[in-house]
Amino acid sequence: MSKPRKQMVSRFSVSLPPELMWQLDVMTREKGYDNRSLAMADMIRANLVEHRLQLGDGEIAGSITLVYDHHQHQLQSHLTDVQHDHGEHILATMHCHLDHHNCLEVIAVRGPASVIKKMADGLIGAKGVKHGRLAITSTGRDLPV
Numbered sequence: 001m002s003k004p005r006k007q008m009v010s011r012f013s014v015s016l017p018p019e020l021m022w023q024l025d026v027m028t029r030e031k032g033y034d035n036r037s038l039a040m041a042d043m044i045r046a047n048l049v050e051h052r053l054q055l056g057d058g059e060i061a062g063s064i065t066l067v068y069d070h071h072q073h074q075l076q077s078h079l080t081d082v083q084h085d086h087g088e089h090i091l092a093t094m095h096c097h098l099d100h101h102n103c104l105e106v107i108a109v110r111g112p113a114s115v116i117k118k119m120a121d122g123l124i125g126a127k128g129v130k131h132g133r134l135a136i137t138s139t140g141r142d143l144p145v
Contacts, residue, residue, distance in 0.1 A: 014040075049138050052113055061091075062136035064107040064120045071101055072128025079123060083107065086119045102130070110139065 016024065024036060033039040052058035070076060083090055089111035096104040107123075109116050117134065124132030 045138070049136055052138075055113065058113050059111060059139055059141075060113045060116055060136045061108075061110040061139045062116065062134060064109060064123055065133050065135065066103075066105045066107075066123060066129055067098070067131045068103055068105070068126075068129045069101050070097075070103045075126060075128035078126050079105070082119065082122050082126075086111075086115070089115060089119065 024039065028036055028039040031039065033042070049060065052060060066079070068075060068079075083093070086109075089109050091108040091110055093108070094106045098104050109119070113136070116136070120132070120134035123129065124134070
């Protein structure tokens with residue numbers, strides 16, 4: 001098996017106030033990065049993913065997390081209907097009973113950012129959903145390491 005070729009990198013300099021540099025160094029150590037460059041690259045990738053969501057034109061992957069009262073009239077049916085309407089974008093679901101009244105549902109999704117955001121908004125905004133969040137990431141295809 002051949003050794004993978006080392007990817008070329010581009011260098012640029014960044015000027016930071018001393019306090020911000022100190023905070024970056026602390027975070028770099030706390031998160032276990034080998035160096036500032038790796039930490040900065042990770043932050044840039046995270047911001048690119050968020051930017052794509054705002055533009056609505058790139059493919060994203062992510063999860064929609066919902067906490068809801070399963071006794072809310074017609075809520076479970078509504079949540080199921082929305083998921084069936086977007087079946088081509090749903091990779092998997094997990095449903096957990098937190099207690100007698102509350103459920104946790106995690107829905108793994110993939111598709112165009114605008115479609116995923118609209119689906120998440122429809123689920124999160126449903127009457128009876130106590131809390132919801134769309135967490136996005138990249139499919140990995142368009143982000144170099």
